[in-house]
Amino acid sequence: MARSTAAKTPSKTTGAAPSLDTKSRPSRRRGKDTFEVILTTAGELLAEVGFERLTTNLVCERAGLTPPALYRYFPNKYALLKELAHRLMEAQDKVVLDWLESGGTTAASLEESVAKNRDLQKQINAITRAFPGGDWILRALRALPVLQEVRTTSRDMVAQRLLEILKADNPAASEDRLRTATRLTTQMMYAATEMVLEEPDQDEDKINEEICWMVGLYYQHLTRQPPAPPGN
């Protein structure tokens, strides 16, 4: 709309990406299979060439399809990445939510709290590593504004659930501060996963250990705040 007035810009590069989501989901079995094959292939290729060199044509070639077949379901490679990213986030979220529901945050000591958190982190890392092209998906989630919503939505959902639990267990703590805290620590845990995935020569266990101490000490402090500091 109003295309005639936009003369200076190169005709289509003006705004954001032309389209985003998957077009139509398949209804029959054959179509559903194709849909999955496309995504699987995209994950494979992502791991091989990275998301910059990933093209719809390349996916088609590898998947044994012609472009219009892919184009039927996905308008462009960003839709592919978005779907893959969504699935990775879902897989991660599931583990975190399960951990939360089964009392991941309750611990008798700081040491136990750190240990439980560390196990969760280890699981998250393992899931991400096992996901085809997982490292590249994490990068894409950072780099492509189209995908950022996927990550922040996932993070905020997890952070919200965590907030509810912490609020219930620590009614005296400042809710406002806890809200920032849950979002921040969730983000930091994800950032630690990225760090481990990016630099495989570093010792994952050490990093997991330390990030969990950081987070554990921080929450201990936050939930102890109200009864004013003893000495100092």
Next chain:
Amino acid sequence: MARSTAAKTPSKTTGAAPSLDTKSRPSRRRGKDTFEVILTTAGELLAEVGFERLTTNLVCERAGLTPPALYRYFPNKYALLKELAHRLMEAQDKVVLDWLESGGTTAASLEESVAKNRDLQKQINAITRAFPGGDWILRALRALPVLQEVRTTSRDMVAQRLLEILKADNPAASEDRLRTATRLTTQMMYAATEMVLEEPDQDEDKINEEICWMVGLYYQHLTRQPPAPPGN
């Protein structure tokens, strides 16, 4: 080399990017000016269209140059991004190193330590925001493997300097643990900057405050470790 044996792959997509660094730096004044104009323009365009839509042709057009002029200094857009990223990292590092040299880590209380750290973080964020296309450069540093070395080199240099200082001030603390800690917290501070830049509607001050508490509490714990825990 051995190109004839690599038949299956599409002829050039085999390995990593074809080349990386800036080609030749200009020697005369005119050339130096052009070099800078190219980078400035690239930063501008980065802020406008992002790094995926950034092309050498686009930079030339905006800078009033023909492609071979740009090509004289930069083999491709990655070289542009690398140079920009390098400069941003240098600007950040300078602030951190100055802060360290002027006793940023010495504080009489945890509160003071947090406050000093918070001021540093605020500066880093301001610098990044003021840098043309700064947010996109941060994304590119994450997303493009070619650039990762730039970030890790910067981070490890800063972490190393911090480690030396902490070691000197806390000879009893575990050096191994401190080494992981300095790298981790440096990375986390950068991640917090990214978080703030990505989501401008969030309150920067709150996030800075909390990340600094996290880091401050953590270091307090680390440097108090040796004299075994009192109770528990």
Next chain:
DNA sequence: TGTACATCAGTGAACGCGCGTTCACTGATGTAC
């Protein structure tokens, strides 16, 4: 202070490639009766 010359810096024009996208079409699949 002036001139000659080597080198630096940038131009103009063109190229091949491959990416995203579309068109009219054929074949497969489920469903109604």
Next chain:
DNA sequence: TGTACATCAGTGAACGCGCGTTCACTGATGTAC
């Protein structure tokens, strides 16, 4: 249980665009004498 038909799923072939890159060339700039 069989057939007709609407719709879904995928093909084959082609297109325009613009990106990265190169070539032979002209003009600018510093330096040696």
